[in-house]
Amino acid sequence: MNDHLKDFIHYLVVEKGLAKNTILSYERDLKSYLTYLIKVESLNDLNKVQRLQIVHFLAxxxxxxxxxxxxxxxxxxxxAFHQFLLREKTTDNDASVHIESPQPERTLPKVLxxxxxxxxxxxxxxxxxxxxxxxxxxELLYATGIRVSELIHLTVSDIHLSxxxxxxxxxxxxxRIIPLGKTAQEALGVYLNGGRSMFVSPKHKDDTLFLNHHGKGLTRQGFWKILKKLAGxxxxxxxxxxxxxxxxxxxHLLENGADLRAVQEMLGHADISTTQIYTHVSKARLKDVYKQFHPRA
Structure with a gap:
């Protein structure tokens, strides 16, 4: 069963070209699923998996x-795994075909x-x-809205200040190409023209934009520690x-009249419905302001 999982992960990497974090998520979910089938359901043959076993796992x-x-x-x-197995003729049925996904609770993102x-x-x-x-x-994060995972993988050649x-x-x-505001340009200019060179180590020839004190690229955890410290x-x-x-x-872009499609493109959302949640955030904030300041709220 683990060999089939390896084949599936290889398919996601080579044919689908998914992001590393997405692939790790698939692998983590499916490892727990296969472990359950083996240890709890006593199944070692994926062709014998039935809908009921999947329901039990979800329960x-x-x-x-x-x-x-x-x-x-x-x-x-x-x-996705069972569809792959069927397509590869590893199994002759898709046990997941009638499994319905629960509607996830849509929580509004926290904003400053x-x-x-x-x-x-x-x-x-x-x-x-x-x-x-x-x-x-x-300044770069707020100017562009990029993900932290994207921030830590930026290279010096990705920045076009002029x-x-x-x-x-x-x-x-x-x-995707994202415009920079004047303030972010200035902060990046100062960093590239002097600040970054103080982090560069002769042992590590790293083109990564943001470096740690070892001269290596900053990690997600490293950024998170910095953010918590600065917020405090x-x-x-x-x-x-x-x-x-x-x-x-x-x-803030949508509150100030930005076009939803433009924000979608800058954020890199494949589906505009993902971007639309920020319109709900804007409306919720307007309600809070109304309740706080209107004399008859």
Whole structure:
């Protein structure tokens, strides 16, 4: 069964060209699924899997307190796996065909107000290479709305300051060009013209844009630690995630009249329905403002 999983993962990498994190998610979900089939259902032959075993596995996940969103993701992974097995003639039926996905609860993303963003962006002080780097990272994130995973994989050659844009490789290896604002250009210029060279190590010839104190590319965890530290210094009480500035970028653009399609393209969303959640955020924020300030609210 593990050999079939390896074949499926190879198919996702070579033929589908999915992003590394997406592939890891498929692999993680399917490993737990196959482990359940072997240990709980005593099944070692994927051709003998029936719909009932999949239902049992999903019930097992639900008993563990998994959310509707997690269940839906597992179902998508299992469905794709069984379709692959059928196509490869490993099995003669698709046990997942009549499994329905639960409707995930749609929670509105947490965003910062424009004042909070301003405070956060002003927190890093350009008195050393760390402040210069952190200022450039935050300004870039808020200026472009890119994901943190995209931020840490940017290279120096992806930045085009004179033309005012960056080149970003997103999910599914899709390239997009995103404009830069003047403030982000200035912060990046300071970093590239001096701050970055202080991180460069003779041992590591790394073209990655943002480096750590070892001269290697900054990791997602490294960025997360920096963000939490800066948020604490800025006195921001809201719960932050690595995506907070991305959510704030999209919400503030739409609040100020930006076209939904343009925001979709900048964010790199394949489906506009994903972008539309930010219109709900804007409406929710308007209601909060109304309730707070209208005398008859």
């Amino acid at each position: 097992h996940l639900k008993e563990q307190g998994k959310s509707a969103k997690t269940l839906a993701r597992h179902i998508a992974s299992i469905r 107000s424009m004042e909070e963003v301003e405070t956060l962006l002003e927190t890093p002080k350009a008195i050393d290479q760390y402040g210069i780097r952190d200022k450039a990272m935050l 033309m005012g844009f960056i080149r970003c490789i997103g999910k599914g290896n899709k390239e 210094e800025a006195g921001i009480q809201k719960e932050l995630t690595p995506h907070t500035l991305r959510h704030s970028f999209a919400t």
